[in-house]
Amino acid sequence: MLRFFNTLSRKVEEFQPLEAGKVRMYICGPTVWNFAHIGNFRTFVFGDVLRRYLKFKGYEMTHVFNLTDVDDRIIKEAKARNISIDEFTAPFIQYFWEDFDALGNERPEVTPRATHHIAEMIDIIQNLLDNGHAYESEGSIYYRITAFPDYGKLSKINFAGNIHGGSERIDTDKYDKEDARDFALWKLVGKDEQPGWDAPFGHGRPGWHIECSAMSMKYLGETFDIHGGGMDLQFPHHENEIAQSEGSTGKLFSKYWIHSEFLKIDDVTMSKSKGNFFTFRDLREQGYSPLAIRYLLLSVPYRKQLNFTFEGLQGAESTVERLRNFRRLVSDAKTPAGSVPATKASVDTALADFETAMDDDFNTASALAAIHDMVREINTALTKGDLGSDDQAAVLDAVAKFDSVLGIFGTEVSEILDADIEKLIAERQEARRNRNFARSDEIRDLLAEQNIILEDTKDGVRWKRK
Numbered sequence: 002m003l004r005f006f007n008t009l010s011r012k013v014e015e016f017q018p019l020e021a022g023k024v025r026m027y028i029c030g031p032t033v034w035n036f037a038h039i040g041n042f043r044t045f046v047f048g049d050v051l052r053r054y055l056k057f058k059g060y061e062m063t064h065v066f067n068l069t070d071v072d073d074r075i076i077k078e079a080k081a082r083n084i085s086i087d088e089f090t091a092p093f094i095q096y097f098w099e100d101f102d103a104l105g106n107e108r109p110e111v112t113p114r115a116t117h118h119i120a121e122m123i124d125i126i127q128n129l130l131d132n133g134h135a136y137e138s139e140g141s142i143y144y145r146i147t148a149f150p151d152y153g154k155l156s157k158i159n160f161a162g163n164i165h166g167g168s169e170r171i172d173t174d175k176y177d178k179e180d181a182r183d184f185a186l187w188k189l190v191g192k193d194e195q196p197g198w199d200a201p202f203g204h205g206r207p208g209w210h211i212e213c214s215a216m217s218m219k220y221l222g223e224t225f226d227i228h229g230g231g232m233d234l235q236f237p238h239h240e241n242e243i244a245q246s247e248g249s250t251g252k253l254f255s256k257y258w259i260h261s262e263f264l265k266i267d268d269v270t271m272s273k274s275k276g277n278f279f280t281f282r283d284l285r286e287q288g289y290s291p292l293a294i295r296y297l298l299l300s301v302p303y304r305k306q307l308n309f310t311f312e313g314l315q316g317a318e319s320t321v322e323r324l325r326n327f328r329r330l331v332s333d334a335k336t337p338a339g340s341v342p343a344t345k346a347s348v349d350t351a352l353a354d355f356e357t358a359m360d361d362d363f364n365t366a367s368a369l370a371a372i373h374d375m376v377r378e379i380n381t382a383l384t385k386g387d388l389g390s391d392d393q394a395a396v397l398d399a400v401a402k403f404d405s406v407l408g409i410f411g412t413e414v415s416e417i418l419d420a421d422i423e424k425l426i427a428e429r430q431e432a433r434r435n436r437n438f439a440r441s442d443e444i445r446d447l448l449a450e451q452n453i454i455l456e457d458t459k460d461g462v463r464w465k466r467k
């Protein structure tokens with residue numbers, strides 16, 4: 002039975018989807034103004050594991066993961082370069098997906114972009130204006146917090162005494178708001194200013210929060226199962242999403258809310274603004290593998306903070322190497338027919354412990370411990386000759402099951418032999434001599450896929466493994 006912590010109730014609850022066998026989930030995605038750092042990826046990798054575990058439990062998933070492709074930072078950077086926001090974000094969207102895929106994440110079913118959903122945002126804002134949850138002031142549209150008595154139900158922030166801007170977390174900007182807590186739904190911009198969109202209530206651009214209300218409800222319906230994101234999104238972002246959505250529909254927005262804790266570095270939150278971050282690419286350039294980075298990010302349960310260190314990453318590198326060697330060793334083992342009961346029991350226990358751990362608020366640390374226990378016991382069984390062919394199949398099947406959720410063993414790439422590499426290189430040289438460049442490029446790509454890098458030198462072709 003899957004149980005996890007619901008931020009809305011501040012309790013660990015048993016998961017009951019709204020519709021039997023199906024889960025509708027929304028996770029806030031990146032703002033594509035720069036490269037995502039590995040703190041961002043802690044949140045996204047956890048989202049991926051959440052998704053995969055729900056699939057493991059047999060649910061059919063509709064998972065929406067948005068890209069924020071319009072915000073103040075994007076507008077500022079695009080302006081500075083004198084290009085459109087689309088031109089500015091296009092490469093960062095591409096880099097994001099490259100990193101996301103390289104980290105072994107599954108692509109969610111729907112990955113909408115904010116700028117493609119302005120019409121849906123306008124509809125909600127119009128609805129909020131019509132039903133008194135929003136008002137116009139100096140051309141911009143604001144949410145009227147006093148019209149939504151449930152405001153604060155997610156973040157549990159006590160607003161008493163802060164109504165008129167006492168807290169530093171509440172932005173008291175220059176606009177004339179009725180209440181300091183009120184937030185912008187639509188910001189007035191000049192007719193010729195970019196970016197700007199026409200709406201019945203004026204030419205402008207959306208506030209940050211409205212996009213997630215619009216994209217989640219469009220693809221998941223007015224009420225859905227799970228909404229997630231990093232800890233810092235609880236307030237104001239998710240609190241405001243609830244106010245917008247429930248203020249507009251009068252219905253519960255999301256049944257469960259999940260927030261993952263921060264990745265820190267030297268005990269300070271990793272963030273762009275502090276400059277204390279590493280991107281996925283930084284770590285790749287230093288030679289660390291995507292699997293090790295993923296392993297490190299999953300090594301601590303999502304509700305605990307994780308302190309990033311290079312020793313930790315190095316340790317993760319050795320661990321994933323050990324896991325991969327284990328899988329290879331088991332799959333190459335010559336085993337006698339049948340099964341040894343104690344060996345079979347190790348596999349069954351590991352599978353049961355893995356599921357118990359993940360059912361317990363997605364405890365990835367305990368789930369990994371169950372895997373390591375099995376690896377240790379099966380290694381012993383191997384040396385004692387206690388691995389039968391049925392056990393061998395059961396171990397490989399268990400590894401595949403674990404990895405369908407965690408993705409830390411990675412895909413099995415067949416080791417290409419030196420002799421085969423030499424043969425392919427000779428064939429490539431021959432193809433080039435015959436000016437068959439299509440074939441020569443094909444061979445280069447084939448080798449690149451196996452992590453073999455070719456270097457054309459004056460002394461001929463040299464190659465190395467990456």
Ligand code: AMP
Pocket residue numbers: 029030031032033039040041042043044069230231232233234261262263264265270271272
């Ligand atoms: P952003 O691209 O700034 O919109 O952030 C994308 C996601 O990364 C959000 O869910 C944030 O909560 C999350 N995030 C930002 N910094 C960290 C961090 N140091 N550790 C974990 N998650 C983070």
Ligand code: ZN
Pocket residue numbers: 028029030213238
């Ligand atoms: Zn969001």
